[in-house]
Amino acid sequence: MSGICDMTSILVAQDAPPLLLHVLRLADTALVLGHRLSEWTGRAPMLEEELALANAALDYIGQARSLYDYAARLDGRGRTEDDLAYLRDTPDWRCWLIAELPNGDFAHSVLRQFLVAAALQPYWRALAASRDATLAAIAAKAEKEAAYHLRHAGEWVIRLGDGTDESHRRMTEALEDLWPYTGEMFEADAVEAALVAEGVAPDPLALRPAWEAMVARVLAEATLDLPAPCAWMQSGGRRGVHTEHLGHLLAVMQHLPRSYPGAVW
Amino acid sequence: MSVVALADAALRQRALAAAGAVADPEIPVLSIADLGVLRDARVTEDGGVEVDITPTYSGCPAMGMIAVQVEAALLAAGLPAPRVRLVLSPAWTTDWMSAEGRAKLRDYGIAPPAPRATRRGLFGLEEEVACPRCGSTATETLSEFGSTACKALRRCTACREPFDHFKCL
Numbered sequence: 216m217s218g219i220c221d222m223t224s225i226l227v228a229q230d231a232p233p234l235l236l237h238v239l240r241l242a243d244t245a246l247v248l249g250h251r252l253s254e255w256t257g258r259a260p261m262l263e264e265e266l267a268l269a270n271a272a273l274d275y276i277g278q279a280r281s282l283y284d285y286a287a288r289l290d291g292r293g294r295t296e297d298d299l300a301y302l303r304d305t306p307d308w309r310c311w312l313i314a315e316l317p318n319g320d321f322a323h324s325v326l327r328q329f330l331v332a333a334a335l336q337p338y339w340r341a342l343a344a345s346r347d348a349t350l351a352a353i354a355a356k357a358e359k360e361a362a363y364h365l366r367h368a369g370e371w372v373i374r375l376g377d378g379t380d381e382s383h384r385r386m387t388e389a390l391e392d393l394w395p396y397t398g399e400m401f402e403a404d405a406v407e408a409a410l411v412a413e414g415v416a417p418d419p420l421a422l423r424p425a426w427e428a429m430v431a432r433v434l435a436e437a438t439l440d441l442p443a444p445c446a447w448m449q450s451g452g453r454r455g456v457h458t459e460h461l462g463h464l465l466a467v468m469q470h471l472p473r474s475y476p477g478a479v480w
Numbered sequence: 481m482s483v484v485a486l487a488d489a490a491l492r493q494r495a496l497a498a499a500g501a502v503a504d505p506e507i508p509v510l511s512i513a514d515l516g517v518l519r520d521a522r523v524t525e526d527g528g529v530e531v532d533i534t535p536t537y538s539g540c541p542a543m544g545m546i547a548v549q550v551e552a553a554l555l556a557a558g559l560p561a562p563r564v565r566l567v568l569s570p571a572w573t574t575d576w577m578s579a580e581g582r583a584k585l586r587d588y589g590i591a592p593p594a595p596r597a598t599r600r601g602l603f604g605l606e607e608e609v610a611c612p613r614c615g616s617t618a619t620e621t622l623s624e625f626g627s628t629a630c631k632a633l634r635r636c637t638a639c640r641e642p643f644d645h646f647k648c649l
């Protein structure tokens with residue numbers, strides 16, 4: 216096997232320090248969503264949206280790179296940002312489930328962008344006050360980008376919801392499909408609790424009212440009914456329990472570095 | 481100031497001048513000093529020069545290219561052991577773009593960002609952007625995202641020309 220590197224998958228232990236686990240959760244969500252957005256390249260309904268989705272994808276992937284770079288330093292085992300992105304298997308990914316769902320139609324994609332950006336923007340804003348200087352710096356940058364994503368996606372939700380019968384029907388379907396995945400964005404477990412106590416990360420639950428207010432306002436403007444509270448929300452991504460879709464996404468995203476270890480171009 | 485401190489200050493100035501002249505790969509009419517991407521320079525303990533740059537957007541694909549070009553410019557200027565450091569904090573803002581940079585952008589056909597970074601929320605008021613060709617403020621947004629992450633696409637309703645607008649951040 217001369218010339219072929221060790222291709223064994225790597226793992227970040229479930230009992231790794233809370234800060235490392237939290238940074239990975241944020242990084243995984245950003246990269247998986249960035250990858251999903253990049254899948255629109257060449258397939259968007261119009262050139263302007265092609266550019267918009269590709270630009271948002273770049274923002275997410277850029278945020279992920281900063282976060283993985285930090286995670287690799289926290290990990291301290293000489294593993295790089297690329298190792299963390301390309302050599303971990305599905306159960307070691309900690310993204311929100313909503314990020315890994317297939318794009319669906321344009322209504323599904325922009326609604327997901329809106330629901331996620333409405334949660335991330337206040338999150339990044341609060342995280343920018345973190346006692347952890349690196350996280351604060353990454354968050355301050357990401358917050359500005361999230362504000363643009365929120366505005367772009369929110370305007371589309373309004374335009375499509377308050378549009379034709381067809382666009383309204385598609386938005387309604389997207390809302391029904393995605394709503395059960397929104398609860399996970401406000402979950403906190405022992406990892407977050409430890410960081411909240413140290414002033415390193417904000418409590419996601421405390422940010423939920425701001426998200427609810429934004430969502431209610433946009434949906435009202437879009438003439439879409441706010442879904443009734445779900446008795447049961449999808450959950451598990453942050454613990455490595457995923458939908459069947461993530462494995463397929465990783466197979467595409469990780470294919471090249473796994474098949475040609477150490478490849479550069 | 482000691483002789484060493486004076487020599488270091490001179491090196492730092494040379495490093496800032498050499499690095500600051502590097503053109504942005506996507507908007508070559510602007511230097512990275514005009515853009516505010518060049519943040520600082522210093523002489524390190526080993527006597528080398530270290531230059532700080534900051535990305536406009538997290539995913540700006542030009543950063544790798546800029547870093548390589550800064551290093552090359554420092555080497556070409558004969559500066560010792562040059563290094564480039566990527567800094568994220570404080571986050572870049574269009575407020576750092578020089579007045580000269582704004583004028584160059586306009587001449588190049590790109591509407592510069594507002595002098596003070598303002599931000600329109602989802603339900604906020606539309607900002608006023610003047611057409612870089614005819615100066616009319618009767619312009620409208622075509623797309624929030626343009627040919628690069630830092631630009632939006634607009635259209636002038638007076639002269640009918642589409643144009644790029646450097647977004648406020």
Ligand SMILES: [Zn+2]
Pocket residue numbers: 611612613614615616636637638639640641
């Ligand atoms: Zn005009």
